[in-house]
Amino acid sequence: MRIETGFQPIPFSEGNAYVEDPVLPSLLKRPLPSSVLQEIQPDLVRLGSEVVTTLRELSGSKKVHPPTLLQYDQWGRRIDKLETSEGWRELKATSQREGLPAIFYERKYGAHSRTYGFAKVTIMVGDTNEIFCPMSMTDGTARVIELTGSPSMKRDIYPRLISRDPAYAFTSGQWMTERPGGSDVSLTETTATNSNKSNEYGPQYTLDGVKWFSSATDSEVSVALARTGTLKQGSRGLSLFLVPLRLPLVRNSSDPIPSPTSNNILVHRLKNKIGTQILPTAELTLESTEAYLIGELGLGIKNISPVLNITRLWSATASIGNLRKCLAIAKSYAKVRAIQSGTVLLKDAPIHVEQLASVNLVYRALTHFTFGVIGLLGKVECGTATQNEQRRLRMLTPVAKAYCAEKACAAMEEAMAAMGGAGYMEENGFGRSIRDALVEKIWEGTIVVLALDLTRSATDPAYTDAFIYWAKSIIASCPDNLHQKLSSEINILNDAITEISAAYTKPLKTIVPRPALMLVGAIASNVYLLEHAIWSYTTTESTKELDVEVFRRWILEGGLEAAIQSVQRAKVDVESRINTSSALVFGPDAKSKL
Template structure:
């Protein structure tokens, strides 16, 4: 039999990524002023159409291949020429033309510009081949320069970082990770020496050291930490610098492109990663590399924090964006795939729809959580956030990033299995989406690192009071049918809130931070879903009953009760558990040494 004869599977066809989305049309209607929503929605509909046509075609084309590094020319000269694909460069240009990150600094919609831009990014990210990694760092660097840059940086570099013109725009990297410390940047070895010169961009330094992970190696600039104090000063001895990848940084369009080694940056190798294959990530050596001080000496950690906060929300959005794509594929497939000798579509099989509903539930919860925090970021940047909202932003930024990464990856696998063997095929995009999304569990901090970061803010009584006040006011706003039908669910939510209110009291047990972060994630996502359900009921939205059901299911099925038990368990006999953990991992002989 020829392959063309016999049964022919029906290919699935995805609908407009925005119009068919389970969350965004309703979420944006609630969170944006009516005039803003009416103005930006047509643009999101346009993007939703292009995502499943032009953008996906480009991402899947032969024009997108991994970068290569040519270190030496035929005469043995070190040239470190990084070659990226045509598709990668075009994806970068598309993002810039779409206003990412320009939308955030044009601030046409004031505090709501963040929600609009992040919504656009969420629709695109699953088919953008990780182009939003350098765009996130460009966004963070733009914010640092906006806040702390010298007048010349603000005048000549900031406009390029936020430009919509790819021929003029810059992208930026962020160089923090070094061999000794990983996420512990207090062990940074890179040194920075003042040259006694003041460049047009500010005090000029020379940097020497190794940057172990440098994503966006094809960018025009990077922000980097360098040690201006003593090694024993730890993080207090670090300062922040703007580093051009080529010199001169600003030049005429008619000038030739300077060689890659013109600022004494050596690229030793490209990282061989599990995913994000098209993204050029390298090991770099800085050898008397020119850089310009940003902000005060010795304040490097504080000065780079806007980059971390912004990129963590981009990371959370990447998690939900990849999940959105996987869910959309699985949902579309269920509409065309028949079973039982062709008599029943998957969309009519209750056991199959139950699986898709569980994935849909995760997507809804993570999207509401992430965009709740994005909304707080927009307010903070525009000066409209209350002190309580600023504290809640500080608490929930690491939570959104860690919780979204943890939950989304598992849900993506569930969406893949909903296609059976067809889901395991590379052509449909599941493989790349899952591989790329896995990095969000690590990039900008693992769950453990972020749990410790949350601990630093949650142990502040004022921050915890702000979070608890928001939780109480959200529950108190619940009335009518939601309250009547959700009594048992609200009881679980209140128990979780009570548990978290004392979980961060000193002294804090060493095993508490991780389950505490997961519980804060479950609580916060539930509260944002409740906010939406209350709004839907008050506005008599057609989806009000479904929105209330989403809230109830999420409280019951998100693992909230398990997180409560995990915290309680972490408080009991911690010393014995730590010893037994070591025995489980390293062998029973280890216990005699503890």
């Protein structure tokens, strides 16, 4: 039999990425004023169409391939010529033209500008080959310069970081990770020496050291931590610097491009990663590299924190955005794939629909959670947040990043499996999305690192009180008839809130932070779903019954009760559990020394 004869599978056709999204159109109606939504919605509809046509075609084309590094020329001279693909450069230019990150700083819609911009990120991210890694760091660097940059940085660098013109725009990296510590920057080896030279951008220093992971190595600038104090001072001896990747930093477009080594930055190798393969991530050496102090000496961690907080929300959005794409593909496939001798479509097979519904539920919960935190960021940046909202943003930023990465990766695999063997094919995009999304479990902090970061704020009663007050106020706003309908589910939610109140009481048990973070994520995602269900119910939206059912299912099926039990186990007979865990991993004679 020839391949052209016999049964012919029907290719699926994916619809508009925004219009057919199960969450965004409804979600945006709640926090956005109707005038804002009416103005931005045509742009989101346009983008939703371009994502599944133009952008997807570019993202999967031969134009997109991993970068290359040529360290030496034929005469043995060190040149460190980094070549990124044409597709990578086009994706970067597309992002800038779409207003990312410009939308956030134009602030046309005030605090809602963050919601608008991140809606575009959610729609695009699954088809952009992780271009939002450098765009997120560019966003963070723009915020750092806006807050603490020198007047000349604000004049020359800031406008380029937020520009919509790819010919004028800069992108930025963020260099923290070094060999001794990974996410622990207290052992940073890179040193900064005052050059005693005047520079229009601020106090000029020379940096010497090794940066072990430098994403966006093709950027024009980077922010970097370097030691201005002693090693004994740990992270308190670090300061923040703006580093030009080439000198001169600002030049006319007609001027020749300076050598890649013009600022004494040497690229030793490109990282061979599981995913994000077209993103140039490198190992760098700084050898008397010119850099400019940002803010005050010794406040490097504080000054770089806007980069960390902003990139963590980009990371959470990347998790939900890749899940969005995988779910959309699996749903589209279910509409054309027939089973039972071709008599029943998958969309009409209850057991199959149940699997897709579980993935859909995860996507809804994570998206409402993420956009809830994004809304807080917008308020804080525009100076309209209350003190309690500021505290909630501090608590929930690391939680959103960790919780979304953990939940989304598993759900993406379920969406892939829902297509059977067809889902395992590279052409449909599942493979790249899953590989790229896996980095979100690591980049900008693993779950354990983020759990410890959460602990630093949550052990302050003012922060947990702010979180609990918000959760209880949403529950209290539930109309009586709806509260009665959801009484058993709300009781479970209240049990979780009680548990988290006790979890962060000092002295904290050693192994509580990780399960406690997951419990905070479970509580927050449920509360945001409840908030939406209440809004939908009281405004008599056409989806009100479905929105209420989403909350109910997430309470019962999203792992909230299991999260409560995990925290409770982590507080009981801790020493015995720690020793048993060591024996499980390293053998029966192993015991923890902590």
